[in-house]
Amino acid sequence: MKKIVLLLILSIFMPKSYAQEYFPNNESIPNKTNHFTAFTNATIYVTPTQIIQKGTLLIQNGKVVNAGTNIAIPKNCTTVDLNGKSIYPSFIDLYTSFGVEKPKPAATAGRGSLYDTKRVGYYWNENIKSEQNAYQAFKYDQAKAEEFLKAGFGVVGTHVPDGIARGTGTLVALNNFDNSKQLLTDKLTNHFAFSRSVTTAQSYPSSLMGMMALMRQMYHDLDWYKKGNSKTTDLSLEALAKNEKLVQVFTTEDKLNSLRAAKIAKEFGLNYILKGSGNEFERIEEIKQTNSKFIIPINFPEAYDVSDPNQANQMELKDLRFWNQAPTNLKVLSDNGVVFALTTDKLKKIEDFRTNLIKAIQYGFDSTKALEALTTVPAALLGKSNEVGSLKNGSLANFVITSGAIFDAKTVMYENWVQGNKFVINDLNTKDIRGNYDLTIGNEKFKWKINGEINAPKSEITTTDSKKVNSKLTFTNNWVSTVVKPLDSTKTNFTRLIGYVDNTDNLSGKAVLFDGSELKWAAVKTAAFAKAIDSSKVEKGPAIMPVTYPNNAYGNTKKLTATTLLFKNATVWTNEKEGILEETDVLVKNGKIAAVGKNLSDASATVVDAKGKHLTSGIIDEHSHIAISNGVNEGGHNSSAEVTIQDVVNSEDVNIYRELAGGVTTSQLLHGSANPIGGRSAIVKWKWGAAADEMLYKNQPGFIKFALGENVKQSNWGNVNPTRFPQSRMGVEQVFTDYFQRAKDYDTAWKAYNSSNKKGKAPRVDLELQTLAEILNKERFISCHSYVQSEILMLMKVAEKFNFRVNTYTHILEGYKVADKMKEHGVGASTFSDWWAYKFEVNDAIPFNGPIMHNAGLVVAYNSDDAEMSRRLNQEAAKAVKYGNVSEEDAWKFVTLNPAKLLHIDDKVGSIKTGKDADIVLWNANPLSIYAKAEKTLIEGVVYYDVQKDEEQRKAITKERSELIGQLLQEKNKGMSTQPAKKKEKVEYHCDSLEEL
């Protein structure tokens, strides 16, 4: 109905006046007006904090002329009396894809992988689409504009949401009447995201870390290109250069990704506005420290339907909690001084925007801040404060007329004016017909109660003897029409009432009976409308659960701190020349092992009776893939030395806690084995609750993953994949030789440039070759995935040719066949205790491998490559005792001191020695025994796992789950819409996991 009304307005009052002044008009006689419009007696929010009571807003030619209390009204002026009503600046959503068609996915015929681009004249990677301009893809979407207008928006930013570099965004006024004025700025923003373009089949980047590396390389290339170094034209880089001064917007769909984008910004001195995800409150401290400004969505999750306990059981606390806490995000951001604008992005329906924002306000978000986040803040972020976001003189006449405070749920939004054009949301002149009436239809008498909202009144008709008569009332444009149903519901003799309202005390009109005959009807008001107090609406929201770090099951409510602990009378596995000491004390103080000996005492220490228990240094896993976000392999290239796992450590993974429960304190998170030259490692300490960057081992030595054999030659990738070099072990050697030669040349060029005081042109920065040059310069170490003897010898030969040493062979299941050669070369071994038979190349793997290599004088470690096994590495160490008769003392070193040596961190960790980090595990039994359980796990003196605290956590989880499920059931009972109970699927990575984005 509303649509019809609008169309009428359009065709009658707005004759084709919407073209540029100098455009020919062949459709009508031009009808240009420049009269003023004055809105009087209104509460005017010039800005969220500059408020004029009983003021006048004067506009002309789509702009604000003046706003104040003593405004002279010009002669050629239309006046609108807004007594009791309010005027707010229309909202701005600077993050939409309004009017931009969603790019279509590439036809990936046969699903074969494309490695190198086929584009001509653009950047080498098809995800860099910086040459794309939203204004070129833009087509004004009248219907969508109406949705925005109804929600109070007057101006939106729009961009093509596709690719990693997405090109420019444009600013559009939602002017449904004058298309000549819709485009405000063609190129205003420049967009980036951690998201592949759907239009490309190019494999690289296939992981989040690959995207980060690609962005870095892109910025280096930009710098190089700008200096005129390129011999060829690159339109993507040219566009980037041209658009550098625009507002840079980076889309991140998770709090951790916001931190990642901020990291890139910092490295390159950039200033991104980060488009967040709504879970910023979960890591607010780190978010705040980015000093970034944000665009925040408010797509709060719907309540889950947990009425079936079987389904509810699948849900995880983190999702239940997120439902409970998400509406607090804006308050938390605001309380922490984070500057942010709001966006409708991710909402199922734009009309939910207002509902959700009101919810956030009920959860404590300040309503003035809310208004700022929709007006002055986005305007300032865009550098458009003089044009939009306020009603200051000269601004666009974009404003909303409301019945009262804009974020009051009861408030009616009447009109949304954009550039001086009126868009009607609800009829401003609608009469209030609500009240009690005596209704007469012909000769019959009824009681009529009209209640509900002014714009949507509801009808209740009863007979004089109080029998309910079903009726339905519609009220539009001051026409009232009511269908009255017969008392006998099996009959179809409906009566229809219709009448125009000119007097709100008495209504009248004609009634059309079921047989087509007509009667007169009249209603006489007997009582005015009285608002019933709706108690359910005032009711407080559900109790909000405290945030934990991370905000999952087993998270900590506060940051854990180091304690002074004195372990008394333990069996201490020192891993030093003292060996295993009985009845010995260990003092932990200031994060370090302060003393080891008998009869120690320290007044400030908490004493732990460790009699009968075993104390060891923490387990170190040389080869792990847990706690990694979005892809463990960057397999899009045969070398990906430019990527680093340090970019993608996932501090929120519950596996971290499980590692601690298994006595693991340090792990090397390795890139996978999908390509010969993999990515750089992250050595981490499992400081559960800390931010990812705090988990990174301080001043860690550089490591990189290399790989050999079946995985890198794509032997098990199915039939569609033999397109990437190498496809044989022969080719693997050539990949290495070629890359190292190029890295050597690269290094030589840079060294020459640096030693000549940087005269002349700098060579191009190549992050991949730079990383490989670090290996040549012995500043980075290789941990190489390896299986069969031929390839093991090959890589050592390649290394020797380039005058460096392979640091570690990981997996190394045929190491026993060439242990003497490995010893000569000086490489260490990190292997599995007993894995074999899963691939052809592990056919000769034997559980005696570790012991043989150990006896041949190699440094041998046992690793996991598996989330589950890594929490039982103590048992794996024991297999060296079983299969190879390795002494218990030496076997224990396989999972502690030896991996520390391989990782060059044995100066700080790997043994119990005064002065080393207090990374310690207390076991209830001999740690090599199947019966051993970790009771306490410490890192740098902080107890991150404690078997007793774990018991409490379990109880707390059960309790909180029940409370949240209770809250959800109540939501459902209240009739709120719900979504099915579900749980996000989790992927556990192994070396050869290709599950990525």
Place this chain on the structure above:
Amino acid sequence: MLATLMLGASTLLQAQQTPANKQTKSVLILNATAHIGDGTVIENSAIGFKDGKITLIADARTIRLAADAYDTTINAEGKHVYPGFIAPNSTLGLVEIDAVKSSDDESEIGSMNPNVRSIIAYTADSKVIETVRPNGILMAQITPRGGIISGSSSIVQLDAWHWQDALVKENDGMHLNFPSTFRRSGWWAEPGAIEANKDYPKQVNELNSFFTNAKAYLGDTAKERNLVLESTKGLFDGTQTLYIHANEEKQIIDAVQFAKQNGIKKMAIVGGYEAYKAAELLQKNNVGVLLKRVHDMPENDDHDVDLPYKNARLLTEKGVLVGLENSGSHERMNTRNLPFLAGTCAAYGLDKETALQLITSNTAKILGIDEQCGTLTQGKDATLFISEGDALDMRTNKLTNAFIQGRAISLETHQTRLNERYKTKYNQK
């Protein structure tokens, strides 16, 4: 003599071990700690066996034997004797190398394959099989995978010339993968959510119809033959156990009802991650559980970190008969870690001898072979081994001798030979 036998075997550098000959000479093992497998222990035991069967199991201090009562005597003082461990729900011998498709015979296409039989694809001389025996695993239930009804399993002993020679019980059970109450969305690169499977009732109904049809077919005397339906006969006459693979509580409850309604005589649950929630029902209906790999991750972030480790205890405490199975990634080569799964169950609250039952007598009962094996009991098969120490702990699981039906089997493998070869190369001891 045994030592010479084994040395003899190790000098033959063929790929696989030669199966041992039928027991001709009787053996007496003296003074070992005998772990009977029923929860009891005899500290200084005397264990005798002849013609493949156990003839004596007693406290050595309380019996007298004639000097020539047994042909061979092994003094196992300080050592431990266990009944051979049993690996149920196993694909040993059906796949040689996981990544090599041509070596893979574990599943058929199609969803209803009750007529499929695993045993005929069982490679008795698989190189993987010989590597599980030195850790005490001497028997296995060879089980097909895939579809809804995967087919029939058979139980084998692990020292045989070929599958016929290996058989302990042919077609012991049929394997049914019960429909899941949940469904995964997304695909491997973009896993979506795990949500309720809306088709679950329909899928269960379809399964019911299949069994109703089968029963009707079997009761019809003048029938046109249908070999697929015919192959379900054993489920109705009690000669085959229906192994229902199910992990979710609701699935398990439905599975028990399903079996009852369809007149299935014997059933067991395979998997049973949430069986502890339906323990009372399982116990009341005498339904045993072959519990999924306990060295596994909790299936939900909120679950107790050690839920898989203590799961067997939770079930045992409620009177449910539990055995351990080890299916999952790298399952065949990982079979040799079965004893340590039981060890973990002991670490997380079960008494060690009760934990031992999880891979011996309980499994034998669930598989319906407990008359023949699963404990050190007079009259049962002499399928047992001697370990230097506690066989449930890696540190001490070191076998010196193993016997299958009285035959002294080789504990050598291609792996031990490679070990010897390279130790020799490097002059290591």
